[in-house]
Amino acid sequence: GAGVSQSPSNKVTEKGKDVELRCDPISGHTALYWYRQSLGQGLEFLIYFQGNSAPDKSGLPSDRFSAERTGGSVSTLTIQRTQQEDSAVYLCASSSQTSGGTGEQFFGPGTRLTVL
Amino acid sequence: AQRVTQPEKLLSVFKGAPVELKCNYSYSGSPELFWYVQYSRQRLQLLLRHISRESIKGFTADLNKGETSFHLKKPFAQEEDSAMYYCALGGIQGAQKLVFGQGTRLTINP
Numbered sequence: 001g002a003g004v005s006q007s008p009s010n011k012v013t014e015k016g017k018d019v020e021l022r023c024d025p026i027s028g029h030t031a032l033y034w035y036r037q038s039l040g041q042g043l044e045f046l047i048y049f050q051g052n053s054a055p056d057k058s059g060l061p062s063d064r065f066s067a068e069r070t071g072g073s074v075s076t077l078t079i080q081r082t083q084q085e086d087s088a089v090y091l092c093a094s095s096s097q098t099s100g101g102t103g104e105q106f107f108g109p110g111t112r113l114t115v116l
Numbered sequence: 117a118q119r120v121t122q123p124e125k126l127l128s129v130f131k132g133a134p135v136e137l138k139c140n141y142s143y144s145g146s147p148e149l150f151w152y153v154q155y156s157r158q159r160l161q162l163l164l165r166h167i168s169r170e171s172i173k174g175f176t177a178d179l180n181k182g183e184t185s186f187h188l189k190k191p192f193a194q195e196e197d198s199a200m201y202y203c204a205l206g207g208i209q210g211a212q213k214l215v216f217g218q219g220t221r222l223t224i225n226p
Binding site: 043 | 120148150159160161162165202206207210211212213214215216217218219
């Protein structure tokens with residue numbers, strides 16, 4: 001079956017512009033995660049959704065970052081007034097885990113964001 | 117704060133040699149430990165997790181709570197093992213997120 005998909009695969013934008021990154025999780029997966037991988041850094045957690053709710057937003061680096069999920073499926077990560085330090089690969093993952101620990105997460109191919 | 121440390125950014129071994137990728141974690145609760153792997157031009161995928169205690173592609177990893185380690189081992193490396201390996205910590209205070217190490221790029225030389 002289809003895995004996690006993300007769009008666009010690459011995004012180049014100018015400093016100060018807003019961008020939207022999209023994630024389509026595996027069908028039926030209630031949990032959805034966003035991570036970021038900056039140059040020379042490991043993967044950093046950004047936000048976690050269970051259904052349409054986001055019980056853990058602790059990784060969002062600033063109020064310029066927001067995310068939403070609709071219909072328990074597609075999620076959009078929005079970065080407002082982009083800065084050069086926002087340049088990174090943004091990874092989305094989904095899981096069938098609902099509670100009781102951290103299950104296997106299935107990752108998308110990522111969106112490479114470059115802020116000029 | 118919870119942290120995962122992979123001390124080696126790069127590791128190079130010859131085919132057929134044993135390989136060990138080190139991972140140490142910092143967490144006072146009951147940890148869940150994972151190894152994820154990313155092969156060239158593929159997406160990140162789960163290799164193994166400590167609760168399953170299984171061997172995947174010849175790799176094993178044992179959780180040592182005393183040493184707070186979860187090292188990944190394989191007795192005889194193969195060229196197709198060349199990849200980026202990430203150790204990850206989950207189960208943090210009931211949260212679902214993963215805390216990743218910086219990753220180790222493993223290269224198997226022929």
